[in-house]
Amino acid sequence: MTSEGVAYERRGAARVIAPVRPRKLAKVPFVELAEDRLQGVVSSGSDVSRVYVSSITAREHGLSCNTNNNRPCGGLSGAYPCNHLRALVEAAVAQYGIDRVARYLRVEPPEEETEIWSVLHPVAAPGRTPEVFSSFLRHLGYLELPPSTDPLPELQWFPAAGVVR
């Protein structure tokens, strides 16, 4: 994988995170694998000021979907996912790759599988809308931080991502 014979274990610049693949953000501005959930924020198709907060728990695959005002999503009925959840999973797979998403949800899709719903066994679950929404706000908060002109020597360990080849 890397340069001939140089052990991954003894390289300071060993690559750990595969570069995130670019994806369109208008529909799903935020997705993360955190707090034992695949969770994120999905734009409403009809109302620009409304977003849905959707999540799937790892292991149990508990589904939840609510508006940012904590009203239940009309499209989600029990264990049958709404379009927001489908969009969320699609965005997560586009962003992290199916392997990392599957690993996080503790499922093993068959080789060559590009879709994850077939191996999930969803159930209904209570949502954690306020927590996910604050996580989204924290995420957006990075865009508000002032730039820095400090030399930041530790960034030598973090070369900018190469083209996904």
Place this chain on the structure above:
Amino acid sequence: MLADALRARPPGLDEAFALVDGLDDALVHGLARLDDDRAAALDALVGAFSATPLADRVTEAIGKIISGTVTDEHLAVLAGCRLALLGAAHDALLTDLDAALTRTREPHPAAPAPAGGAAGSMASAGGGQLSAGSRSWLRELAIAGWRGVDHELAAGGSPAVQALLGEPSRRRLAVLLDGFAAELRAAAPVATLPRVPVRRWADLWSRALILAQAGRPAEPGSPVDGRPAGSGTLVDGRLLILGADLHEHPTVFRCQVHGLLETAGGVRLVRTSVAAAKVDTISGAAAWRMLSAFPILLAGLAEHRCLEVARMTLTAGGDLIWDETRASAGEPADPFVSARVLLAGAVATSTAPLDRHPSVIAEPVLLEGYTATAEAFDLGGGTVAVETDRLPAAGPLTPELVAGSTACIGLLRFDGGRWAVQPIAVRSTVRKKAVTAHTGDWALGPTDAKAAKTEAVAGTAVDVLRERAGRLLRK
């Protein structure tokens, strides 16, 4: 000759790395689970430091750690041992490289004695409390070991990082910890990971631990009382750009420019850098958009211009603290011409002692007359590997351009036990046509049609997020 120096190893280097590896291996399974072999590897540090001023502290700390007591103070000593060994390796490697390049390097000025009045420039305002959170997470990591990192432990650093991000003077530690934590989260549960980046995580862990010690001076670019805290000198001159090195993790993008600063006193090799916070969905060429606060520097890169600087702070370590209000665009300047005419005679500076480590070496060189492949340059008398992992998507350099190159401005780096060159500019022949490409060419947007299309899609993502942030954060 350069090829010989790149092949040679300074005496003692292997021994120093062997000691570091022993320490690093102990962190894989955690200090709470030291078997006899790993305890012996740690104990070897006691012998290695026996004739140094650190001897007593190392003996005590290692003894306590082996017997099962792991305190912040013991861990600081452990990180200090690593820092000393790798700092010495850095010095030995760079001394040999300087000799081969006939490069003059100024010694680092002795640190001024801490005066009572300097308290204002210490990152102390609430810093003690902020660092304590980081230290306790770093201690938990060391005790559990990388193999013990699960999702919960990986996420455990988040509160500390968020608190640090809110304090501009602690940005350096915040940026490091945020990148480190993101890797641990991506890798968790590490118990099932096929391979662990042992050296890398020990590097990041120990540097974070050193930065989290109380009473560190503020970083040079961070404002103290409204002015940069930098203890450097103010310089006037002309910055001739050699090239840009790009750094990135999920929440940061940084452009570090290597250049030659022409002043009345001569020509110096300097770096200047600008970094912006970002999120993981912003990557590749679109990340340049996050640096829009620095139009003069970006134009210098994209348009190959020199930059006039007036009364800008230059640190003792050779970092020019970039300030757009003290800069203006100058004449067109070809980095290859600047390198050919001035690089050989430029004076280099020395990295601050606590920052020294082989991985921070990024020494600009002009290479010509070699035989290239995408993986290595044959310099005649020896080959040097090409750092193919360091050709960023945010710039036009590709393995094909590198393989077809006849001249290269590169950064010499030492990692994984060998020297390698990271090209930051190449002159190549592609299908019998001469092509020149520099890492910073896309600073104002890609000049290549395909890349411009990708950038436009990703750039829309930046706009979408900014719009959301505006709507949600300020309502």
